[in-house]
Amino acid sequence: MAIKIYNTYSRQKEEYTPLHPDVTGFYTCGPTVYDYFHIGNARAFIVFDMIRRYFIYRGYRVRYVMNLTDIDDKIIKRANEQGVDSAEIAEKYAAAFFEDIQKLGIRPADVYPRATDHIEEIQALIAKLIEKGVAYESGGDVFYDVAKFPAYASLSGKNLDQLQSGARIAVDERKHNPLDFVLWKAAKPGEPKWPSPWGEGRPGWHIECSAMSMRYLGETFDIHAGGQDLIFPHHENEIAQSSAATGKEFARYWLHNGFLDIRGEKMSKSLGNFITVRELTKQYSAAVVRLFFMQKHYRSPVDFTEEGLQAARASSRRLTEAWRKITAAAGDALPLASADEAGAAKAFVETVFRLQRDIQTAMDDDFNTPAAVGKLFDLVREANRFIDSGVSSEEERRAVATVLAHMEGYDSFLGVIDHSAGDVDSERVGKVLDTILHLRSQLRQEKNFALADRIRDELAASGVIIEDSPEGPKWRWKN
């Protein structure tokens, strides 16, 4: 069974087949690094991270490319406000981006190309478009001539006449057509600039994605992803630029994630409901945030609420607790390859494998994570029940180990289990020990030295040394 993907271009689900059998080329529009990114961006990054990782789970090799837009009007504006160089702004927020995606459990891309590192490729592409007669230069700017590309707007299903009649675009009389978009922008005084055949300037926004995706994935590649708002005009323009330049199909499958509202309202700075991932991850772990999104289909709109996050936190705790319990019960037993080897635990292991098929079926159907997560909860209930009824034989332990192996597999793309909850060496331990020491102090005040000493001895056996100092009790690890 193949993975089926909803392709925005055809508006239907299609069976996925890679262009080259050995590798899937996957490009996602990344951030413009002018500010900390917000939870709307986070959804896109998380969802495409999941899709990429599901491909890997299913045995595909994936080359995953995400661009960083590090030169653009918003960056220049921010730099001017702060009186610093635009490169400094870009560098700062690029660093913040990497920190934040790490906190969301997002696996790094294979390549993070930046626009300013690819000026040469961008200029070569623009030159090619001029040469082919689909772009024109005017006063230091270069525009794409939309009328020269008959398939324009086929991704978004719009038609040119309607677009023009409804256009709210400020008229620039240098354009042949109001929909023409800029490929190269002449520098105004004080703006960052690069030399070019058309004068000093900088690339337009859309061209970088064409140039860099072709550079790292080839002229035609498999998957191109981004938010629904990018369908028009950004992806439309990418297609126009790339196909016109190469005469080939650009991306084969177009994936777009649904938008996110906050308490039923669009997120915006003026409404004061702008939530950055920086703030969010102070309160919620990657597992919680990811589970929140995984319980919704990636193409559906999502309403982001505190209550929803609380519910996700409770659900995540259930998964994580089960994972710990299963890990403990499995011990070092090896997972089973089929239910036939399960002996007395056969019925249980059959259920485990049935759920595995169910989860794969759900995921293969355009990444139906809500259905898959539902089955994961079924698995957890079955496993809890099995373990509660007593696990003693090797067969039983291997059955549990099978559940564990499956769960780890699902989590390799979902990322909804908090594995750090199993870490011994964390600040949680400190808090726990503080509580113990506090209670032990009370016992000592009550002259219950027998019990107090026993606590000290038993902790010592666990590798924790207690010392009663004049400043109060202290603890340290043995060695």
Add this chain to the structure above:
RNA sequence: GGCGGCGUAGCCAAGUGGCUAAGGCGGAGGUCUGCAAAACCUCUAUUCAUCGGUUCGAUUCCGAUCGCCGCCUCCA
């Protein structure tokens, strides 16, 4: 105006032309427990916005109506 999507229990959310309409959160009761927590069990939608149509049969297909949302401008 054009294009696209949505309306399933208190909340979130899958789903299928016909077997009991997943799962999670929340809530109620129970088992276990010194207490608590966790876990497990039972219950929490005679019904899938409304009205028509197709069909032996529709929540699922078609049409209409109402309501909500996104894109058409930088935006994940």
